[in-house]
Amino acid sequence: MTSDLRRHGETGSAVRAAELIVSSARLRELSECSALLRRTRLRAEEIVKEARELLAEAERQGDPDRILALSVQLDEARRAYRKVVTAYVTICRRIREERQEIDQARMTLVRLSLTD
Template sequence: MHTAEFIVSSARLGELYECSALLRRTRLRAEEIVDEARALLDEAERHGDAERVLTLTDELEEARQAYAKVLNAYVIICRRIDAERQEILQAQIEHDRLSGVA
């Protein structure tokens, strides 16, 4: 791998790590929101508030869907990081092989 390619790949990998950190925090917050929505729904059910149960059931489902989207994005970015790291390692191995480095 040429120096310029390595710099670009390293920068791209750094950006992917930053995205994964942001998505990890977002995922944790989305998980908290789902837990909070579930707790509110449980409370409404205990109090027999049928109207509130309907509203909170919808909100819990929306929270779950949003969480699933964030989780999916997090998994995708983690896979991309792994692929990018693998490409860098493979290129380095190829470079070392062609250079005669053992």
């Protein structure tokens, strides 16, 4: 039984088929990372909300030491959330680019197979 790469007549089409396989694997990995970042982003949102609620409670109680400490914690939670969102947006962009590359590779393979 021959491999998928050997079925293609031209070296160029074999290389493109290999690139398609690698791109598909990369896309799966990126999708897994995206799912993890999505869950992390949701948890980070919860943490920011909880920190905001704790700060509001401290403000209602008029506890200046607690207000200061919770303000710092809220700022840290917001910074961490921004980092997670930035990473999530970046990986979503990379997934979109990878899908475009896969589509282009497939179209090239179709064109090459039509000319064989």
